[in-house]
Amino acid sequence: MKTIAAEAGRALTAKQIEDIVLSAPVTDVHTHLYDPAFKELLLWGIDDLLVYHYLVAETFRYLDLPYDKFWAMSKTQQADLIWDALFLQHSPVSEACRGVLTTLHAMGLDVKKRDLPMLRSWFAGQTVDNHITRCMELAGLQKIFMTNSPFDDLERPVWEKGFRRDDRFAAALRIDPLLVAWREAAPVLAGWGYKVHSGLPSQKTFDEVRRFLADWTKRIGARYVMVSLPADFEYPTQSITTQLIEQAVLPHCRDHGLPFALMLGVKRATNPQLRLAGDGVGASNLAVLQNLCAGFPENKFLTTVLSRENQHELCVLTRKFRNLHPFGCWWFTNVPYLIDEITRLRLEMLGLSFTPQHSDARVLDQIVYKWQHSRRLIAQALADKYSDLAQTGWQVSQAEVERDVRDLFGGAFERFCQS
Numbered sequence: 001m002k003t004i005a006a007e008a009g010r011a012l013t014a015k016q017i018e019d020i021v022l023s024a025p026v027t028d029v030h031t032h033l034y035d036p037a038f039k040e041l042l043l044w045g046i047d048d049l050l051v052y053h054y055l056v057a058e059t060f061r062y063l064d065l066p067y068d069k070f071w072a073m074s075k076t077q078q079a080d081l082i083w084d085a086l087f088l089q090h091s092p093v094s095e096a097c098r099g100v101l102t103t104l105h106a107m108g109l110d111v112k113k114r115d116l117p118m119l120r121s122w123f124a125g126q127t128v129d130n131h132i133t134r135c136m137e138l139a140g141l142q143k144i145f146m147t148n149s150p151f152d153d154l155e156r157p158v159w160e161k162g163f164r165r166d167d168r169f170a171a172a173l174r175i176d177p178l179l180v181a182w183r184e185a186a187p188v189l190a191g192w193g194y195k196v197h198s199g200l201p202s203q204k205t206f207d208e209v210r211r212f213l214a215d216w217t218k219r220i221g222a223r224y225v226m227v228s229l230p231a232d233f234e235y236p237t238q239s240i241t242t243q244l245i246e247q248a249v250l251p252h253c254r255d256h257g258l259p260f261a262l263m264l265g266v267k268r269a270t271n272p273q274l275r276l277a278g279d280g281v282g283a284s285n286l287a288v289l290q291n292l293c294a295g296f297p298e299n300k301f302l303t304t305v306l307s308r309e310n311q312h313e314l315c316v317l318t319r320k321f322r323n324l325h326p327f328g329c330w331w332f333t334n335v336p337y338l339i340d341e342i343t344r345l346r347l348e349m350l351g352l353s354f355t356p357q358h359s360d361a362r363v364l365d366q367i368v369y370k371w372q373h374s375r376r377l378i379a380q381a382l383a384d385k386y387s388d389l390a391q392t393g394w395q396v397s398q399a400e401v402e403r404d405v406r407d408l409f410g411g412a413f414e415r416f417c418q419s
Ligand code: FIX
Pocket: 147, 228, 263, 276, 330, 331, 360, 362
């Protein structure tokens, strides 16, 4: 047992605080990773690391290659091209490039050799089960939330067939098509036996959407329901989306005690030629969130916002509504410069009642760098806050720091979900 410095009358040092943050177990509340039972849907290894859509977008900055030529290449060829453009022809200073190196370095690989064939042969010698354990250990993760969409044709059959769950992976029910593309989603639901009509909305349609949500919540053991919404999303309106939210999604969440997670501010297909890498960002009208939180106090809303401009307003709204819990520095905000800013802002405005980070990992190995980089920034921000308190004579004990960090790394999230 370490000496508890504050109990001995001394303040914890920044280094001691950092050590606590660096070693605390984390629940990763939003990823695109899968339980290993989903086989090849769980991406891992050097080629998947290299063809990550963040790196695809960065590679095209340096290429004249037509988009369709790139998409016609095999994964290995794409990875070769990305490695050459981003790691050999230029120094890999971007966050997504640095992340690949942080991950490889943490696995004990010598990155300075710049030897892609060697990296490939090392990964070829790993097994997925050991690799999950190793990545989770290096990242310090205790639980990984998946993103589970019944509308995904590759994922759905796995759930329908059934499998033995790996209890390190928790499920989240993702429903974007239902709310952003109802005209296309309705016939799909009808094909699955739900008696819905895409035309004039009726009580029967809403009841059937609720039945669909209940069936899938049960099937996958969903811990929350999630949607990402475009930057120009408005609520309430006369649209079918407003009605589906009010008549189906929110009552479903209330019935099952589940939070509704909103990811606000994406601009899908800003450049469709980049495919998954082509989405952009826009500032959202957060009156949407205010209207939902105020209008439905019996519902709980997890929220992350993509635009930097929305971060402060999200904090202010969170101060007003106990049924709102912000999480993560999402996607384009998941860079050290903004993680630092957003985390400090949240600590100063919300204390410890939020979840500072999620990884959004699409490739298993990414949890290593995403968490190593974020932990360090969260540690520094926290150490600065405790040091400000120390100026007043207030000293935190090791047990108090551990308690605070537990809250930030999943405790506050779990309490919010269970409230
Ligand atoms: O909608 C989402 O969940 C986004 O996080 C992703 O779709 C996005 O492509 C991504 O990978 C961001 O990190």
